[in-house]
Amino acid sequence: MSAPRLRATPLPGIGVQYDLVTKDQRHLSVVAHRDGARTVNMYRADDPDSCAHSLRLTGSEAGVLIDALKPSHHSASLLYTTDLGLVAERIEVAAASRWNGRVLGETRMRTDTGASVVAALRRAEAIPSPAPDFRLAGGDILIVVGTREGVDAAAAILGRE
Amino acid sequence: MHSAVLLIEFGSILLALGLLGRAAARFSLSPIPLYLLAGLAFGEGGLLPLGASEEFVATGAEIGVILLLLMLGLEYTAGDLVTNLKSHYPAGLVDMMFNAVPGAAVALLMGWGPVAAVVLAGVTWISSSGVIAKVLGDLGRVGNRETPVILSVLVLEDLAMAVYLPIVTALVAGAGLLAGSLTLAIALGAAGLVLFVAVRYGRVISRFVSSDDPEKLLLVVLGLTILVAGVAQQLQVSAAVGAFLVGIALSGEVAEGAHTLLSPLRDLFAAVFFVFFGLHTDPASIPPVLLPALALALLTAATKIATGYWAARRAGISVKGRWRTGGALVARGEFSIVIAGLAVSAGIERSLGPLATAYVLILVVIGPLTARYTEPVARHVTDRLAARKRVPQPVEEAEEVPVGD
Numbered sequence: 350m351s352a353p354r355l356r357a358t359p360l361p362g363i364g365v366q367y368d369l370v371t372k373d374q375r376h377l378s379v380v381a382h383r384d385g386a387r388t389v390n391m392y393r394a395d396d397p398d399s400c401a402h403s404l405r406l407t408g409s410e411a412g413v414l415i416d417a418l419k420p421s422h423h424s425a426s427l428l429y430t431t432d433l434g435l436v437a438e439r440i441e442v443a444a445a446s447r448w449n450g451r452v453l454g455e456t457r458m459r460t461d462t463g464a465s466v467v468a469a470l471r472r473a474e475a476i477p478s479p480a481p482d483f484r485l486a487g488g489d490i491l492i493v494v495g496t497r498e499g500v501d502a503a504a505a506i507l508g509r510e
Numbered sequence: 511m512h513s514a515v516l517l518i519e520f521g522s523i524l525l526a527l528g529l530l531g532r533a534a535a536r537f538s539l540s541p542i543p544l545y546l547l548a549g550l551a552f553g554e555g556g557l558l559p560l561g562a563s564e565e566f567v568a569t570g571a572e573i574g575v576i577l578l579l580l581m582l583g584l585e586y587t588a589g590d591l592v593t594n595l596k597s598h599y600p601a602g603l604v605d606m607m608f609n610a611v612p613g614a615a616v617a618l619l620m621g622w623g624p625v626a627a628v629v630l631a632g633v634t635w636i637s638s639s640g641v642i643a644k645v646l647g648d649l650g651r652v653g654n655r656e657t658p659v660i661l662s663v664l665v666l667e668d669l670a671m672a673v674y675l676p677i678v679t680a681l682v683a684g685a686g687l688l689a690g691s692l693t694l695a696i697a698l699g700a701a702g703l704v705l706f707v708a709v710r711y712g713r714v715i716s717r718f719v720s721s722d723d724p725e726k727l728l729l730v731v732l733g734l735t736i737l738v739a740g741v742a743q744q745l746q747v748s749a750a751v752g753a754f755l756v757g758i759a760l761s762g763e764v765a766e767g768a769h770t771l772l773s774p775l776r777d778l779f780a781a782v783f784f785v786f787f788g789l790h791t792d793p794a795s796i797p798p799v800l801l802p803a804l805a806l807a808l809l810t811a812a813t814k815i816a817t818g819y820w821a822a823r824r825a826g827i828s829v830k831g832r833w834r835t836g837g838a839l840v841a842r843g844e845f846s847i848v849i850a851g852l853a854v855s856a857g858i859e860r861s862l863g864p865l866a867t868a869y870v871l872i873l874v875v876i877g878p879l880t881a882r883y884t885e886p887v888a889r890h891v892t893d894r895l896a897a898r899k900r901v902p903q904p905v906e907e908a909e910e911v912p913v914g915d
Contacts, residue, residue: 361586361594379653397655398655
Protein backbone atom coordinates (compact mmCIF):
# COMPACT_ATOMS: atom_id res chain seq x y z
CA MET A 350 0.00 0.00 0.00
CA SER A 351 1.27 3.44 -0.89
CA ALA A 352 1.70 6.07 1.79
CA PRO A 353 -1.32 8.40 2.18
CA ARG A 354 -0.86 11.61 0.25
CA LEU A 355 -2.03 15.04 1.36
CA ARG A 356 -2.95 17.14 -1.66
CA ALA A 357 -2.70 20.92 -1.21
CA THR A 358 -4.85 23.39 -3.13
CA PRO A 359 -4.31 27.12 -2.64
CA LEU A 360 -7.47 29.10 -1.87
CA PRO A 361 -6.51 32.69 -2.75
CA GLY A 362 -7.63 35.09 -0.08
CA ILE A 363 -8.55 32.30 2.35
CA GLY A 364 -5.60 29.97 2.82
CA VAL A 365 -4.73 26.44 1.75
CA GLN A 366 -6.90 23.34 1.51
CA TYR A 367 -5.42 19.91 2.28
CA ASP A 368 -7.23 16.85 0.94
CA LEU A 369 -6.82 13.31 2.13
CA VAL A 370 -8.37 10.15 0.69
CA THR A 371 -8.42 7.45 3.32
CA LYS A 372 -7.76 3.75 2.75
CA ASP A 373 -11.50 3.03 2.47
CA GLN A 374 -11.94 5.82 -0.10
CA ARG A 375 -13.45 8.44 2.20
CA HIS A 376 -12.56 12.05 1.47
CA LEU A 377 -11.47 14.44 4.19
CA SER A 378 -10.13 17.93 3.90
CA VAL A 379 -8.76 20.61 6.16
CA VAL A 380 -8.79 24.27 5.20
CA ALA A 381 -5.96 26.15 6.86
CA HIS A 382 -7.21 29.73 7.12
CA ARG A 383 -4.73 32.57 7.07
CA ASP A 384 -5.76 33.68 10.56
CA GLY A 385 -4.77 30.31 12.04
CA ALA A 386 -8.31 28.89 12.15
CA ARG A 387 -8.90 25.46 10.65
CA THR A 388 -12.00 24.02 9.01
CA VAL A 389 -12.35 20.24 8.97
CA ASN A 390 -14.61 19.01 6.16
CA MET A 391 -16.22 15.66 5.39
CA TYR A 392 -17.90 15.08 2.07
CA ARG A 393 -21.32 13.79 1.14
CA ALA A 394 -21.60 10.31 -0.33
CA ASP A 395 -24.19 11.38 -2.93
CA ASP A 396 -22.38 14.59 -3.91
CA PRO A 397 -18.64 14.24 -3.41
CA ASP A 398 -17.99 17.92 -4.24
CA SER A 399 -20.04 19.15 -1.31
CA CYS A 400 -19.33 19.11 2.42
CA ALA A 401 -21.65 17.06 4.60
CA HIS A 402 -20.02 18.48 7.71
CA SER A 403 -17.82 21.47 8.05
CA LEU A 404 -16.39 22.23 11.45
CA ARG A 405 -14.51 25.42 12.18
CA LEU A 406 -11.81 25.32 14.87
CA THR A 407 -9.83 28.21 16.27
CA GLY A 408 -6.04 27.93 16.14
CA SER A 409 -5.78 26.73 19.74
CA GLU A 410 -8.66 24.27 19.36
CA ALA A 411 -6.91 22.86 16.32
CA GLY A 412 -3.72 22.55 18.43
CA VAL A 413 -5.54 20.47 21.03
CA LEU A 414 -7.02 18.27 18.31
CA ILE A 415 -3.61 17.76 16.73
CA ASP A 416 -2.27 16.59 20.09
CA ALA A 417 -5.10 14.09 20.36
CA LEU A 418 -4.49 12.79 16.84
CA LYS A 419 -0.79 12.11 17.38
CA PRO A 420 -0.29 8.36 17.75
CA SER A 421 2.40 8.84 20.39
CA HIS A 422 0.26 11.04 22.55
CA HIS A 423 -1.98 10.12 25.44
CA SER A 424 -4.20 13.12 26.13
CA ALA A 425 -2.53 16.12 27.74
CA SER A 426 -0.98 14.03 30.48
CA LEU A 427 2.64 14.56 31.31
CA LEU A 428 2.87 11.21 33.02
CA TYR A 429 0.83 8.13 32.42
CA THR A 430 1.53 4.91 34.24
CA THR A 431 -0.95 2.11 33.88
CA ASP A 432 0.83 0.13 36.58
CA LEU A 433 0.54 2.76 39.24
CA GLY A 434 -2.78 4.14 38.05
CA LEU A 435 -1.55 7.71 38.39
CA VAL A 436 -1.88 10.52 35.90
CA ALA A 437 -0.56 14.05 35.81
CA GLU A 438 -2.37 16.70 33.89
CA ARG A 439 -2.02 20.39 33.16
CA ILE A 440 -5.20 22.24 34.18
CA GLU A 441 -5.64 25.90 33.52
CA VAL A 442 -7.30 28.31 35.95
CA ALA A 443 -9.58 30.36 33.68
CA ALA A 444 -9.89 34.11 34.18
CA ALA A 445 -13.61 33.54 34.79
CA SER A 446 -12.88 30.87 37.42
CA ARG A 447 -14.19 31.48 40.95
CA TRP A 448 -10.68 30.61 42.22
CA ASN A 449 -9.10 33.56 40.41
CA GLY A 450 -7.66 35.56 43.33
CA ARG A 451 -8.39 32.96 46.04
CA VAL A 452 -5.84 30.76 47.80
CA LEU A 453 -5.24 27.14 46.86
CA GLY A 454 -6.35 25.84 50.26
CA GLU A 455 -9.87 27.14 49.69
CA THR A 456 -10.40 24.72 46.81
CA ARG A 457 -10.05 21.80 49.30
CA MET A 458 -8.75 19.89 46.33
CA ARG A 459 -6.51 17.36 48.07
CA THR A 460 -9.05 16.67 50.83
CA ASP A 461 -11.94 16.12 48.42
CA THR A 462 -10.24 14.41 45.48
CA GLY A 463 -6.98 13.00 46.72
CA ALA A 464 -5.21 14.75 43.85
CA SER A 465 -2.43 17.20 44.61
CA VAL A 466 -1.04 20.20 42.89
CA VAL A 467 2.67 19.54 42.41
CA ALA A 468 3.47 22.76 40.55
CA ALA A 469 1.93 25.92 39.23
CA LEU A 470 3.08 27.50 35.97
CA ARG A 471 2.64 31.26 35.83
CA ARG A 472 3.88 32.89 32.61
CA ALA A 473 7.54 31.88 32.34
CA GLU A 474 7.83 30.99 36.01
CA ALA A 475 7.22 27.63 37.66
CA ILE A 476 6.30 27.42 41.35
CA PRO A 477 7.03 23.91 42.71
CA SER A 478 4.73 22.42 45.36
CA PRO A 479 2.57 25.48 46.04
CA ALA A 480 1.39 25.66 49.66
CA PRO A 481 -2.30 26.00 50.69
CA ASP A 482 -1.81 29.77 51.03
CA PHE A 483 -0.67 30.07 47.40
CA ARG A 484 -2.92 32.65 45.69
CA LEU A 485 -4.27 31.46 42.34
CA ALA A 486 -4.65 33.78 39.38
CA GLY A 487 -6.44 33.48 36.05
CA GLY A 488 -4.11 31.95 33.44
CA ASP A 489 -2.17 29.83 35.96
CA ILE A 490 -1.58 26.29 34.82
CA LEU A 491 -1.60 23.74 37.61
CA ILE A 492 0.11 20.37 37.32
CA VAL A 493 -2.21 18.00 39.15
CA VAL A 494 -1.24 14.45 40.03
CA GLY A 495 -3.69 11.82 41.20
CA THR A 496 -5.84 8.89 40.12
CA ARG A 497 -7.75 9.32 36.83
CA GLU A 498 -10.94 9.98 38.81
CA GLY A 499 -9.17 12.28 41.24
CA VAL A 500 -7.66 14.44 38.48
CA ASP A 501 -10.99 14.63 36.67
CA ALA A 502 -12.68 15.72 39.91
CA ALA A 503 -9.92 18.30 40.46
CA ALA A 504 -10.49 19.65 36.94
CA ALA A 505 -14.20 19.93 37.71
CA ILE A 506 -13.45 21.88 40.90
CA LEU A 507 -11.03 24.22 39.13
CA GLY A 508 -13.57 24.74 36.35
CA ARG A 509 -16.17 26.23 38.73
CA GLU A 510 -17.14 29.77 38.00
CA MET B 511 -20.37 76.34 15.46
CA HIS B 512 -19.67 74.82 12.09
CA SER B 513 -17.53 72.11 13.61
CA ALA B 514 -20.23 71.24 16.16
CA VAL B 515 -22.75 70.69 13.36
CA LEU B 516 -20.21 68.61 11.48
CA LEU B 517 -19.58 66.43 14.53
CA ILE B 518 -23.30 66.00 15.17
CA GLU B 519 -24.04 65.09 11.57
CA PHE B 520 -21.08 62.77 11.13
CA GLY B 521 -21.72 61.17 14.49
CA SER B 522 -25.34 60.46 13.66
CA ILE B 523 -24.37 58.95 10.31
CA LEU B 524 -21.87 56.59 11.93
CA LEU B 525 -24.26 55.70 14.72
CA ALA B 526 -27.05 55.00 12.25
CA LEU B 527 -24.67 52.82 10.19
CA GLY B 528 -23.60 50.91 13.26
CA LEU B 529 -27.20 50.15 14.20
CA LEU B 530 -28.03 49.17 10.62
CA GLY B 531 -24.98 46.90 10.47
CA ARG B 532 -26.15 45.21 13.64
CA ALA B 533 -29.62 44.71 12.22
CA ALA B 534 -28.11 43.22 9.05
CA ALA B 535 -25.98 40.84 11.10
CA ARG B 536 -29.05 39.62 12.96
CA PHE B 537 -30.60 38.45 9.69
CA SER B 538 -27.12 37.41 8.44
CA LEU B 539 -27.37 39.78 5.50
CA SER B 540 -24.70 41.90 3.95
CA PRO B 541 -24.92 45.42 5.38
CA ILE B 542 -24.17 46.99 1.96
CA PRO B 543 -27.82 47.41 0.86
CA LEU B 544 -28.68 49.03 4.19
CA TYR B 545 -25.77 51.47 3.90
CA LEU B 546 -26.91 52.46 0.42
CA LEU B 547 -30.46 52.96 1.65
CA ALA B 548 -29.16 55.05 4.54
CA GLY B 549 -27.31 57.23 2.04
CA LEU B 550 -30.47 57.66 0.03
CA ALA B 551 -32.34 58.67 3.16
CA PHE B 552 -29.73 61.21 4.28
CA GLY B 553 -28.87 62.85 1.00
CA GLU B 554 -30.32 65.37 -1.40
CA GLY B 555 -34.03 64.85 -1.86
CA GLY B 556 -34.00 62.43 1.08
CA LEU B 557 -35.55 62.68 4.53
CA LEU B 558 -32.59 64.33 6.28
CA PRO B 559 -30.53 66.56 3.99
CA LEU B 560 -26.98 67.01 5.27
CA GLY B 561 -25.00 70.18 4.84
CA ALA B 562 -21.90 70.62 6.92
CA SER B 563 -20.40 67.15 6.74
CA GLU B 564 -20.77 66.66 3.00
CA GLU B 565 -17.15 67.43 2.16
CA PHE B 566 -15.85 65.44 5.09
CA VAL B 567 -17.92 62.44 4.03
CA ALA B 568 -16.63 62.84 0.46
CA THR B 569 -13.02 62.59 1.64
CA GLY B 570 -13.91 59.63 3.83
CA ALA B 571 -15.51 57.94 0.85
CA GLU B 572 -12.35 58.40 -1.21
CA ILE B 573 -10.28 56.79 1.54
CA GLY B 574 -12.90 54.03 1.67
CA VAL B 575 -12.32 53.11 -1.97
CA ILE B 576 -8.55 53.18 -1.49
CA LEU B 577 -8.79 50.90 1.55
CA LEU B 578 -11.21 48.50 -0.19
CA LEU B 579 -8.73 48.01 -3.00
CA LEU B 580 -5.68 47.90 -0.72
CA MET B 581 -7.24 45.11 1.34
CA LEU B 582 -8.15 43.28 -1.83
CA GLY B 583 -4.51 43.45 -2.90
CA LEU B 584 -3.37 42.26 0.52
CA GLU B 585 -5.55 39.14 0.18
CA TYR B 586 -3.50 37.90 -2.74
CA THR B 587 0.16 37.34 -3.29
CA ALA B 588 1.58 38.15 -6.69
CA GLY B 589 2.17 34.41 -7.06
CA ASP B 590 -1.57 33.70 -6.60
CA LEU B 591 -2.39 36.18 -9.35
CA VAL B 592 0.16 34.86 -11.83
CA THR B 593 -0.83 31.18 -11.33
CA ASN B 594 -4.50 32.06 -11.61
CA LEU B 595 -3.96 34.08 -14.74
CA LYS B 596 -2.01 31.24 -16.34
CA SER B 597 -4.37 28.40 -15.57
CA HIS B 598 -7.82 30.00 -15.45
CA TYR B 599 -7.78 32.76 -18.06
CA PRO B 600 -10.47 31.06 -20.23
CA ALA B 601 -12.90 31.26 -17.28
CA GLY B 602 -12.02 34.93 -16.89
CA LEU B 603 -12.67 35.60 -20.57
CA VAL B 604 -16.02 33.79 -20.50
CA ASP B 605 -16.91 35.74 -17.36
CA MET B 606 -16.15 39.01 -19.12
CA MET B 607 -18.04 38.07 -22.29
CA PHE B 608 -21.15 36.82 -20.48
CA ASN B 609 -21.43 39.55 -17.90
CA ALA B 610 -19.87 42.72 -19.27
CA VAL B 611 -21.63 42.51 -22.63
CA PRO B 612 -25.21 42.57 -21.23
CA GLY B 613 -24.42 45.70 -19.22
CA ALA B 614 -22.92 47.44 -22.24
CA ALA B 615 -25.84 46.35 -24.42
CA VAL B 616 -28.43 47.71 -21.99
CA ALA B 617 -26.61 51.05 -21.75
CA LEU B 618 -26.54 51.33 -25.54
CA LEU B 619 -30.21 50.31 -25.77
CA MET B 620 -31.07 53.11 -23.37
CA GLY B 621 -29.18 55.47 -25.66
CA TRP B 622 -26.52 56.44 -23.14
CA GLY B 623 -23.53 56.36 -25.45
CA PRO B 624 -20.29 54.38 -25.46
CA VAL B 625 -18.70 55.77 -22.27
CA ALA B 626 -21.71 54.85 -20.15
CA ALA B 627 -21.73 51.46 -21.89
CA VAL B 628 -18.17 50.74 -20.74
CA VAL B 629 -19.07 51.83 -17.20
CA LEU B 630 -22.23 49.73 -17.00
CA ALA B 631 -20.32 46.77 -18.45
CA GLY B 632 -18.01 46.96 -15.45
CA VAL B 633 -20.93 47.29 -13.04
CA THR B 634 -22.54 44.06 -14.28
CA TRP B 635 -19.25 42.21 -14.73
CA ILE B 636 -17.52 42.30 -11.33
CA SER B 637 -18.93 40.08 -8.59
CA SER B 638 -18.63 41.09 -4.97
CA SER B 639 -15.71 39.19 -3.42
CA GLY B 640 -16.72 40.44 0.02
CA VAL B 641 -20.30 39.16 -0.10
CA ILE B 642 -19.34 35.89 -1.79
CA ALA B 643 -16.54 35.05 0.64
CA LYS B 644 -18.95 35.65 3.53
CA VAL B 645 -21.70 33.54 1.96
CA LEU B 646 -19.31 30.64 1.32
CA GLY B 647 -18.29 30.74 4.97
CA ASP B 648 -21.88 30.98 6.20
CA LEU B 649 -23.02 28.04 4.08
CA GLY B 650 -20.05 25.90 5.20
CA ARG B 651 -18.79 25.59 1.65
CA VAL B 652 -15.22 26.77 2.11
CA GLY B 653 -14.05 23.16 1.83
CA ASN B 654 -16.20 22.29 -1.19
CA ARG B 655 -14.44 21.16 -4.31
CA GLU B 656 -15.98 23.94 -6.43
CA THR B 657 -14.73 26.68 -4.09
CA PRO B 658 -11.29 27.04 -5.76
CA VAL B 659 -13.15 27.62 -9.06
CA ILE B 660 -15.27 30.38 -7.51
CA LEU B 661 -12.20 31.99 -5.98
CA SER B 662 -10.22 31.85 -9.19
CA VAL B 663 -13.01 33.67 -11.05
CA LEU B 664 -13.01 36.33 -8.33
CA VAL B 665 -9.21 36.68 -8.46
CA LEU B 666 -9.29 37.16 -12.22
CA GLU B 667 -12.00 39.79 -11.92
CA ASP B 668 -9.96 41.63 -9.33
CA LEU B 669 -6.91 41.48 -11.56
CA ALA B 670 -9.00 42.67 -14.50
CA MET B 671 -9.99 45.69 -12.39
CA ALA B 672 -6.35 46.81 -12.46
CA VAL B 673 -6.63 47.16 -16.23
CA TYR B 674 -10.27 48.18 -16.41
CA LEU B 675 -10.31 50.99 -13.84
CA PRO B 676 -7.68 53.15 -15.58
CA ILE B 677 -9.59 52.76 -18.85
CA VAL B 678 -12.78 53.97 -17.21
CA THR B 679 -10.95 56.77 -15.43
CA ALA B 680 -9.54 57.98 -18.75
CA LEU B 681 -12.88 57.62 -20.53
CA VAL B 682 -14.96 59.49 -17.98
CA ALA B 683 -12.33 62.22 -17.84
CA GLY B 684 -13.04 62.62 -21.55
CA ALA B 685 -9.45 61.97 -22.55
CA GLY B 686 -8.91 61.58 -26.27
CA LEU B 687 -7.69 58.47 -28.01
CA LEU B 688 -4.02 59.41 -27.66
CA ALA B 689 -4.18 60.51 -24.02
CA GLY B 690 -6.41 57.52 -23.28
CA SER B 691 -4.02 54.98 -24.73
CA LEU B 692 -1.11 56.68 -22.99
CA THR B 693 -2.94 56.32 -19.66
CA LEU B 694 -3.69 52.72 -20.42
CA ALA B 695 -0.06 52.06 -21.34
CA ILE B 696 1.07 53.64 -18.07
CA ALA B 697 -1.45 51.61 -16.10
CA LEU B 698 -0.57 48.33 -17.78
CA GLY B 699 3.12 49.10 -17.41
CA ALA B 700 2.69 49.93 -13.74
CA ALA B 701 0.60 46.82 -13.07
CA GLY B 702 3.09 44.61 -14.92
CA LEU B 703 6.05 46.20 -13.17
CA VAL B 704 4.46 45.84 -9.73
CA LEU B 705 3.60 42.20 -10.38
CA PHE B 706 7.15 41.54 -11.57
CA VAL B 707 8.75 43.37 -8.66
CA ALA B 708 6.37 41.71 -6.19
CA VAL B 709 7.17 38.22 -7.48
CA ARG B 710 10.92 38.89 -7.52
CA TYR B 711 11.50 41.31 -4.66
CA GLY B 712 8.31 41.09 -2.57
CA ARG B 713 10.36 40.08 0.42
CA VAL B 714 12.61 43.14 0.18
CA ILE B 715 9.68 45.56 0.01
CA SER B 716 7.95 43.78 2.84
CA ARG B 717 11.11 43.95 4.94
CA PHE B 718 11.34 47.68 4.32
CA VAL B 719 7.74 48.23 5.43
CA SER B 720 7.87 45.66 8.21
CA SER B 721 7.77 46.78 11.80
CA ASP B 722 7.05 44.99 15.03
CA ASP B 723 5.26 48.02 16.37
CA PRO B 724 1.64 48.00 15.13
CA GLU B 725 1.47 51.80 15.25
CA LYS B 726 4.43 52.24 12.92
CA LEU B 727 3.28 49.48 10.61
CA LEU B 728 -0.15 51.08 10.35
CA LEU B 729 1.27 54.53 9.61
CA VAL B 730 3.81 53.29 7.06
CA VAL B 731 1.33 51.09 5.17
CA LEU B 732 -1.45 53.65 5.22
CA GLY B 733 0.88 56.48 4.29
CA LEU B 734 2.52 54.55 1.47
CA THR B 735 -0.85 53.48 0.09
CA ILE B 736 -2.45 56.90 0.12
CA LEU B 737 0.68 58.44 -1.37
CA VAL B 738 0.84 55.90 -4.19
CA ALA B 739 -2.91 56.25 -4.73
CA GLY B 740 -2.50 60.00 -5.03
CA VAL B 741 0.37 59.70 -7.51
CA ALA B 742 -1.66 57.18 -9.53
CA GLN B 743 -4.59 59.60 -9.56
CA GLN B 744 -2.27 62.37 -10.75
CA LEU B 745 -1.20 60.11 -13.64
CA GLN B 746 -4.90 59.53 -14.43
CA VAL B 747 -4.44 55.85 -13.58
CA SER B 748 -7.08 55.78 -10.79
CA ALA B 749 -6.22 55.93 -7.11
CA ALA B 750 -7.92 52.59 -6.52
CA VAL B 751 -5.52 50.75 -8.81
CA GLY B 752 -2.54 52.34 -7.08
CA ALA B 753 -3.84 51.07 -3.75
CA PHE B 754 -4.51 47.60 -5.18
CA LEU B 755 -0.94 47.39 -6.47
CA VAL B 756 0.50 48.40 -3.09
CA GLY B 757 -1.55 45.59 -1.56
CA ILE B 758 -0.16 43.10 -4.08
CA ALA B 759 3.43 44.18 -3.49
CA LEU B 760 3.20 43.56 0.26
CA SER B 761 3.36 39.94 1.27
CA GLY B 762 3.89 37.53 4.11
CA GLU B 763 3.99 38.78 7.66
CA VAL B 764 3.56 42.43 6.70
CA ALA B 765 0.44 41.68 4.66
CA GLU B 766 -0.89 39.64 7.55
CA GLY B 767 -0.26 42.39 10.09
CA ALA B 768 -1.56 45.15 7.84
CA HIS B 769 -4.67 43.09 7.15
CA THR B 770 -5.49 42.79 10.84
CA LEU B 771 -4.75 46.44 11.56
CA LEU B 772 -6.59 47.87 8.56
CA SER B 773 -9.72 45.68 8.57
CA PRO B 774 -11.64 47.85 11.04
CA LEU B 775 -10.54 51.02 9.23
CA ARG B 776 -11.64 49.57 5.91
CA ASP B 777 -15.03 48.65 7.36
CA LEU B 778 -15.48 52.18 8.69
CA PHE B 779 -14.50 54.02 5.54
CA ALA B 780 -16.16 51.56 3.18
CA ALA B 781 -19.43 52.15 5.02
CA VAL B 782 -18.88 55.89 4.61
CA PHE B 783 -18.27 55.28 0.91
CA PHE B 784 -21.59 53.48 0.43
CA VAL B 785 -23.40 56.22 2.27
CA PHE B 786 -21.68 58.83 0.13
CA PHE B 787 -22.81 57.07 -3.03
CA GLY B 788 -26.36 56.96 -1.70
CA LEU B 789 -26.11 60.62 -0.69
CA HIS B 790 -25.46 61.58 -4.28
CA THR B 791 -28.45 59.73 -5.57
CA ASP B 792 -31.83 61.40 -5.39
CA PRO B 793 -34.31 58.76 -4.16
CA ALA B 794 -36.88 60.21 -6.57
CA SER B 795 -34.65 59.22 -9.49
CA ILE B 796 -34.77 55.51 -8.59
CA PRO B 797 -38.39 54.48 -9.40
CA PRO B 798 -38.06 55.35 -13.14
CA VAL B 799 -35.00 53.08 -13.50
CA LEU B 800 -36.30 50.31 -11.26
CA LEU B 801 -37.68 48.16 -14.07
CA PRO B 802 -34.57 48.34 -16.27
CA ALA B 803 -32.47 47.64 -13.18
CA LEU B 804 -34.58 44.59 -12.32
CA ALA B 805 -34.41 43.29 -15.89
CA LEU B 806 -30.66 43.81 -15.98
CA ALA B 807 -30.29 42.14 -12.59
CA LEU B 808 -32.23 39.05 -13.67
CA LEU B 809 -30.40 38.87 -16.98
CA THR B 810 -26.95 39.16 -15.44
CA ALA B 811 -27.85 36.79 -12.59
CA ALA B 812 -28.59 34.21 -15.29
CA THR B 813 -25.37 34.96 -17.19
CA LYS B 814 -23.32 34.69 -13.98
CA ILE B 815 -24.89 31.33 -13.21
CA ALA B 816 -23.99 30.24 -16.75
CA THR B 817 -20.42 31.53 -16.25
CA GLY B 818 -20.03 29.58 -13.01
CA TYR B 819 -21.54 26.43 -14.56
CA TRP B 820 -19.10 26.65 -17.45
CA ALA B 821 -16.06 27.37 -15.30
CA ALA B 822 -16.87 24.51 -12.90
CA ARG B 823 -17.47 22.07 -15.75
CA ARG B 824 -14.09 23.02 -17.17
CA ALA B 825 -12.55 22.17 -13.79
CA GLY B 826 -14.24 18.76 -13.74
CA ILE B 827 -16.83 19.49 -11.05
CA SER B 828 -20.05 17.44 -11.04
CA VAL B 829 -23.39 18.91 -12.11
CA LYS B 830 -24.54 19.89 -8.60
CA GLY B 831 -21.28 21.67 -7.92
CA ARG B 832 -21.58 23.52 -11.24
CA TRP B 833 -24.94 24.95 -10.23
CA ARG B 834 -23.57 25.91 -6.82
CA THR B 835 -20.64 27.70 -8.47
CA GLY B 836 -23.01 29.69 -10.67
CA GLY B 837 -25.33 30.60 -7.83
CA ALA B 838 -22.47 31.72 -5.60
CA LEU B 839 -21.10 34.17 -8.15
CA VAL B 840 -24.30 36.20 -8.61
CA ALA B 841 -23.80 38.82 -5.88
CA ARG B 842 -22.54 42.22 -7.08
CA GLY B 843 -21.63 44.84 -4.56
CA GLU B 844 -18.76 47.07 -3.58
CA PHE B 845 -16.94 47.15 -6.92
CA SER B 846 -20.01 47.81 -9.00
CA ILE B 847 -20.54 50.84 -6.79
CA VAL B 848 -16.86 51.86 -7.06
CA ILE B 849 -17.14 51.81 -10.85
CA ALA B 850 -20.48 53.61 -10.92
CA GLY B 851 -19.04 56.13 -8.44
CA LEU B 852 -16.35 57.10 -10.95
CA ALA B 853 -18.98 57.84 -13.58
CA VAL B 854 -21.26 59.68 -11.18
CA SER B 855 -18.52 61.97 -9.86
CA ALA B 856 -17.58 62.80 -13.45
CA GLY B 857 -21.21 63.59 -14.25
CA ILE B 858 -21.70 60.96 -16.96
CA GLU B 859 -25.38 60.16 -17.70
CA ARG B 860 -27.62 61.18 -14.81
CA SER B 861 -29.65 57.96 -14.66
CA LEU B 862 -26.55 55.76 -14.40
CA GLY B 863 -26.04 56.32 -10.66
CA PRO B 864 -29.64 55.48 -9.73
CA LEU B 865 -29.63 52.46 -12.07
CA ALA B 866 -26.41 51.15 -10.52
CA THR B 867 -27.77 51.73 -7.00
CA ALA B 868 -30.98 49.85 -7.73
CA TYR B 869 -29.04 47.11 -9.54
CA VAL B 870 -26.64 46.54 -6.65
CA LEU B 871 -29.47 46.74 -4.10
CA ILE B 872 -31.27 43.95 -5.95
CA LEU B 873 -28.25 41.69 -6.53
CA VAL B 874 -26.60 42.10 -3.16
CA VAL B 875 -29.84 40.82 -1.63
CA ILE B 876 -30.53 38.14 -4.26
CA GLY B 877 -26.90 36.92 -4.40
CA PRO B 878 -26.85 35.02 -1.09
CA LEU B 879 -30.23 33.49 -2.00
CA THR B 880 -29.06 32.23 -5.40
CA ALA B 881 -25.93 30.87 -3.71
CA ARG B 882 -28.18 28.84 -1.44
CA TYR B 883 -31.01 27.81 -3.78
CA THR B 884 -29.68 27.60 -7.36
CA GLU B 885 -28.61 23.97 -6.98
CA PRO B 886 -31.81 22.63 -5.32
CA VAL B 887 -33.99 24.52 -7.81
CA ALA B 888 -31.95 23.30 -10.79
CA ARG B 889 -32.10 19.74 -9.45
CA HIS B 890 -35.86 20.00 -8.95
CA VAL B 891 -36.37 21.30 -12.48
CA THR B 892 -34.13 18.69 -14.11
CA ASP B 893 -35.85 15.93 -12.09
CA ARG B 894 -39.25 17.14 -13.29
CA LEU B 895 -38.03 17.22 -16.88
CA ALA B 896 -36.54 13.76 -16.56
CA ALA B 897 -39.76 12.44 -14.98
CA ARG B 898 -41.82 13.85 -17.83
CA LYS B 899 -39.59 12.09 -20.34
CA ARG B 900 -39.92 8.84 -18.48
CA VAL B 901 -43.74 8.76 -18.34
CA PRO B 902 -44.23 6.93 -21.65
CA GLN B 903 -42.03 4.07 -20.40
CA PRO B 904 -43.75 2.68 -17.28
CA VAL B 905 -41.59 -0.46 -17.40
CA GLU B 906 -38.49 1.51 -16.52
CA GLU B 907 -40.26 3.15 -13.56
CA ALA B 908 -41.39 -0.20 -12.20
CA GLU B 909 -37.85 -1.43 -12.35
CA GLU B 910 -36.63 1.49 -10.36
CA VAL B 911 -38.86 0.92 -7.35
CA PRO B 912 -36.86 -1.82 -5.61
CA VAL B 913 -33.69 0.21 -6.06
CA GLY B 914 -35.23 2.98 -4.03
CA ASP B 915 -35.65 0.76 -0.96
